[in-house]
Amino acid sequence: MQMDERKQKILRAIVQDYIATAEPVGSRTIARKFNLGVSPATIRNEMADLEELGFIEQPHTSAGRIPSDAGYRYYVDCLMDTPKLSTEDKNLIEIETAKRISEIEEVISHTAKLLSQLTSLTSIxxxxxxxxxxxxxxxxxxxxxxxxxxxxxxxxxxxxxHIVDIGNHVTAEELQQVATVFNNKLKGYSLAQVKKTLLHEIYSELTKQRHLLDNALSMLGAVLDDDRNEEKVYLGGTLNMLNQPEFRDFDKVKNLFRAFEEDGRLKKLLYPTQEGVSVTIGGENKLEEFQDCSVISATYRLNGEVIGSIGVLGPTRMDYAKSMGIVDFMTRSLTDLLTKGRKRT
Amino acid sequence: MQMDERKQKILRAIVQDYIATAEPVGSRTIARKFNLGVSPATIRNEMADLEELGFIEQPHTSAGRIPSDAGYRYYVDCLMDTPKLSTEDKNLIEIETAKRISEIEEVISHTAKLLSQLTSLTSIxxxxxxxxxxxxxxxxxxxxxxxxxxxxxxxxxxxxxHIVDIGNHVTAEELQQVATVFNNKLKGYSLAQVKKTLLHEIYSELTKQRHLLDNALSMLGAVLDDDRNEEKVYLGGTLNMLNQPEFRDFDKVKNLFRAFEEDGRLKKLLYPTQEGVSVTIGGENKLEEFQDCSVISATYRLNGEVIGSIGVLGPTRMDYAKSMGIVDFMTRSLTDLLTKGRKRT
DNA sequence: GTTAGCACTCTCGTTTGATGAGTGCTAACA
DNA sequence: TGTTAGCACTCATCAAACGAGAGTGCTAAC
Structure with missing residues (x-):
């Protein structure tokens, strides 16, 4: 069996209506709301085909159909109107990003807030x-x-x-020596590299100033072991999830919020899989607690290099076109903002 | 009508049983579980009196009684076993605080986590x-x-x-001049005071270095307007609220979590009302969204001066004795920890 | 290939009735 | 006088029963 144009139209209608109403959609509804020029009975036949193809499913006999993960995937890949965001949203983003916030952390957390506001979803x-x-x-x-x-x-x-203990007998000159050693040895190396390979070099260098060694190492340790070297995850609009009818279930909410508290899980959700905006639908997701969620994500850059990513999380029944448009535009403006901010140097 | 000893015993029994089970407690239950040496009928009579006194109430005819806010208050003030924490908990706290964490922010957030773990409530x-x-x-x-x-x-x-723009033509010496002016003028003043009174003095001082003035002021503004100067609020175990049967209601949860996102509200909850551990029960609370919650809080100190407070939030039906014991002990050990940490200087 | 008609299925909200926990009252008892 | 047993009454809760409504699949006619 093949997808023909009418099947596509019907599938699109089902997806769009279900996204809007969260109710299983029946043949009569489609005939009424979308002008396809055919009767409910014909639509029913086509729907039976679509079900066989795996694009829609029935929660139970005598209910309407809802899109399956595969159905959403087909919709996103082939049927969806090209993601476009309203000029309203566009303006709002531009107004908000125009507020020049200098600290990078604030830019990021501000982005999370804005993203969740615009999409009514949870932003990561x-x-x-x-x-x-x-x-x-x-x-x-x-x-x-x-x-x-x-x-x-x-x-x-x-x-x-960082505040470091140096012992009472250390002079400013000695500190300066240590700083010089560090600056010479470490310049341009990532802290991760330092930890692996350069530690012993510094160690041998500093044996010359024996009495500073221990302290110098502990200082370095303080930097290297700092958890905050990990990329931080910002969440926005977690409460929006409570408004979604698919999360009217207490256990679901509990699991979801528990997952929200673990940064590691969230990072996995956002891990960039491709250039541009990527969409992960329902079961495509590896993480169990997000099997009935979809994620739309994209990466942002600083000076051409990918340094982080943003995304929104919602029920599989989400407005993909709108969300993709917003995520896309936000990464662009975030990249611009960061690049411009840096350019000031 | 007066409270006599038997009434007290019965009230205590009601509160304790209700805290444990979250079910309205009837006369028969009390007679069975607590050995008061009287029949259910007698207890019923006493309960009618207690209800008239306003200490307990009936959710509906033919249900057992539950404590009213006044009942909890009487229990906390007069009937409760003195708050004492188990040696287990005590050990856990001591082990946890022994992990010397240097950054103050981490100490605080770690405290929040520990507090919620021990009480199974939400910590603030x-x-x-x-x-x-x-x-x-x-x-x-x-x-x-x-x-x-x-x-x-x-x-x-x-x-x-903070990173500040200084313009390309500013030399290191000029910067040093600015720093000197600031250091002389501001030493020992709170930033709030600076904002109110000292700004114009610095302004007039710096007119001598006209070309630095604008930048210097914006630097200052950057510090003064920094939101992070506000005391930060840390939450722990917000999910614990979902386990409480009294929050099996979606709207309640939504309101509660919305309130959690507003630091201002939370701060009001903790505002210290007295020395030592203070208890606010249900309607005693000014904030509408916490009317069916109780808060147990206490302040911690650095060098004798109160610098912050910790607390737990739970349903009015919470284990007051246990929670008070834990909060009390935690503030003490937090005060110790901070003082010891500072002593290193 | 499309449509109308119809029997069938299943959910959902309402009603009904039985059950059980708990009370208040009264009268008997120590 | 305080305590207790007995009893009628109330009310929430649960399960079963039921009707309405929505939607389907199938068949036969167009």
Missing amino acids: VMGPQKGRSPFGQMYFLPYQPGQAIMVVVKENGAVEN | VMGPQKGRSPFGQMYFLPYQPGQAIMVVVKENGAVEN
Whole structure:
């Protein structure tokens, strides 16, 4: 059996109506709402075919049909109007991104909020992976007696500070020596690389200043073991899930929210599979607790390099066209924003 | 009518049984479970009195009784066994706080997690109010051309960095001048005070270096307007609320979780009303969305000064004795931990 | 190939009735 | 006078029964 044009029209009608109403859609409804010029009976015949093809299914006899995962997939790939976002949304995004927020973290979390607002779904935004950015420069500043502020500047421009114990007998000059060693050895290496390969070089270099060694190593450890080197995940609009009729079930909600609390899971959802906007529908998802969710995601860039991704999570019954349009546009404007922000340098 | 000893015993029995089972408790149940040496009929008579006194109420005729807010209050104030925590819990807290975590933010968020684990309730922890801590010292470090890293050290030891635009023609010496002005003028003043009173002084001081003025002011603005100067609120175990039978209602959950997203509301809940552990029961709470919740909170200190508070939120039917014990012990160990941590200076 | 008609299925909301827990009242009892 | 047993009454809860409505699949006619 083949998909002909009428079958496509009917499938599109089913998907669109189900997305809008969340109710199984029957042959009569289609005949009434969508002008296909055929009677309900004909539609019923076609629907039986579509069911055989695996694109739609019946929750129970005598209910209408709902799209299967395969049905949504076919819809997204072949039937959907090209994703386009309303000028309203476009304007809103432009107004919001025009508010120049300097700190990168705020840009990201702001993005998450905006994304969930626009889509009425839950947004997931993955921030830049700090640990991956190469080491740039290190400074020491006076703090309390016996402690110093270590300021580390990464090559991507991120700045972090840590308070380190240095012992009371360490002078400013000695600190400066340590900083110099670090700056020479580490410049341009990612912290992950440092951990693996360069640690012993530094170790041997610093044996010359024996009394600083232990402290220097522990300082480094403080940076390397910092969990926050992991890319951070921002969520927005988690409550929107409660508005979806498919999540009127307490156990589902509990599992979902539990999953929301584990960054690791969320990261897997967003892992970029391709260029541009990617769509993962229902069971295509590897993670059990998101089997009846769909994810639309895309990556954003800084200076041409992919540094993170954004996405929305919703029930499989979501407005794919609208969401894809918004996610697409948001990554573009986020990339622009970051690039422009950097350009100021 | 007066409370006599038997009435007290019965009220205590009702509260305890209801806390344990979440079911309205009847006269027969009390006679069976608690050995009061009287028949159900007698208990019924007493219960009628207790109802008249406003300590218990009936959800409907022919159901058992449940404690009213006033009943819980009487229980907490007069009937409850003194809050005592199990040695298990005590050990767990001690093991957990022994893991020396250096960053204050992590200590706080770790506290929130632990608190919710121990109580099976939702924990709310209010971090120190950064903005309140007086300004201490300021440094500038080189960054990109035209930008510098401004490192601000507060008197409480907090370190923050901000990237500021300085214009291409500003030299390191000029930056140093600005830092000196700021350090002299602001040392020891809270940022809030600075905003109100000292801004124009700095302004007039800096007119001498006209070309730095605008940038200097915007730098200051960046620090002063920083939202993160607000005390941050950490939540733990929000999902625990879903396990409470009183929150098996979707609208309630939605309202509750919506409230969780607004830091302002949560802060009001924790606002310290007295020394030591304070208990707010149901309707005693001013905030509408928490009318059927109780809050147990206490403040923690750094060097004798109250800098934040922790608390747990649960249904009015919660184990007050246990929760109060845990909250009390946690504030103490948190205060110890912070004080010890600081002592290292 | 399309459509009308019809019997059939299944969900959903309502009704009904039985069950059981719990009360309040009264009268008997110590 | 306080306590208890007995009893009628109330009300939520659960399950079964039922009707209405929506939708299908099949058949026969167009």
